[in-house]
Amino acid sequence: MALVDRYLHAVKFWLPRNQKDDIIAELSEDLRSQLEEKESELGRKLTDDEVEPILKRCGSPMAVAGRHMPQRSLIGPTLFPIYRVIIRSLILYFLLLLLLLWLGIAIFSPDFRADHPGAALFASLEPWWLACTYSLFFNTPVFGLLDRSQARSHLVNNWNPRALPAERDPNHISRGGTIFELTFIVATMAILVQIDACHRVFHFFGVTATLAPHWPYFIWALIALNGLSIPLACLNLSQPRWTRLSASFRLGLDVYGSGLVYLLCRASLLQSLSGNDVPHTEAARLVNSINCWTASSAIWVVVIGAIVLVFDVRRLLRVAPVSSSTAG
């Protein structure tokens, strides 16, 4: 019986103080009845090896004790979905914020880049972990309290179907947005056409800026981008829903546009600067700084371009589902 006593002692440990003796007395009586019945069947005392499976079938001490207590949760099923959305949003928000901050510092501070090469960059994720831990640490008890107060006030039950937000159609294209886009394209096109593609020297505020010889190629490439964007905008205006054609067209344009802007940043477009009040060495240093700055900004183009492309691909997959999912 030593095993049974040990088992009962272990169960007792987890029980609420005011019910310990009562529950243990009852459980003890049940177990001993089982053992006695088995012993009378066999006509001898049970060995520990025979007692063990009986206790195991009864359940682990903690589980048995747990069943005698009311089910409790810090945040109940009513508020848990909100809690989950908030925690997930905060984690993503902190990650995005940190990523932007990190990119900004990495781009503008050569010292930071030198101090954080390769794998050491992961160490800079520490603030993110801390922010996530703090948001869990502060939000969990707040939601626990809210859960208890809403259970009393039935706050969540006071709702009106008419106040619910309207269902959003992810394939709908806003006409206002398309008109704005078209206006922007036309205005940019007008400016690009005004610029003489062969003209590489510009004067402003007493300073003469000379652009690199490959500048005209970019002008034509930008004009082509705008020219190609016009039919898409017109298509979206006449048919304000994403289709396989328009989504593919948008993806193609964004790939082309992102690539073009990336090349523009990396092209060291500014060849020279000159002016009456600008010393030659100072101008050369300024040209170098501007070109370096635009080149280092290319990483932003990659990041933003990648985000845009992810959205484009998702849109395309949404409007053109794979044949296996549509079949049948």
Added chain:
Amino acid sequence: MSPSTETQSDDRFENLRQELRRGSLPLAVLAALRTEHYGYTLRKTLADHGMAIDEGTLYPLLRRLETQGLLVSQWREEERRNKRFYRLSPDGRLILKQLLIEWKSIHTSLEDIF
């Protein structure tokens, strides 16, 4: 059907079966306690009628039903051991009657659906 799919299917059936039986347990316990029983004999009675229930489920359920005033219990010595005997309270009898009507109605509805 692959062995893993078969196991998954068995698990799903077992979960649903337990869920179904768990819902019927209070009714079975109340019905069985029209006659006085202590825990172990109650378990045996239920098992003999095809409603096997383990200690970890029965005793918390008995406690809950007693707290709700549907059962009354009494510690008494029998065969030189202290045992807690349970039986239906007057409220328990009333509730049992109502539950049986409800159970029959569910049974009829299900028969209609099948």
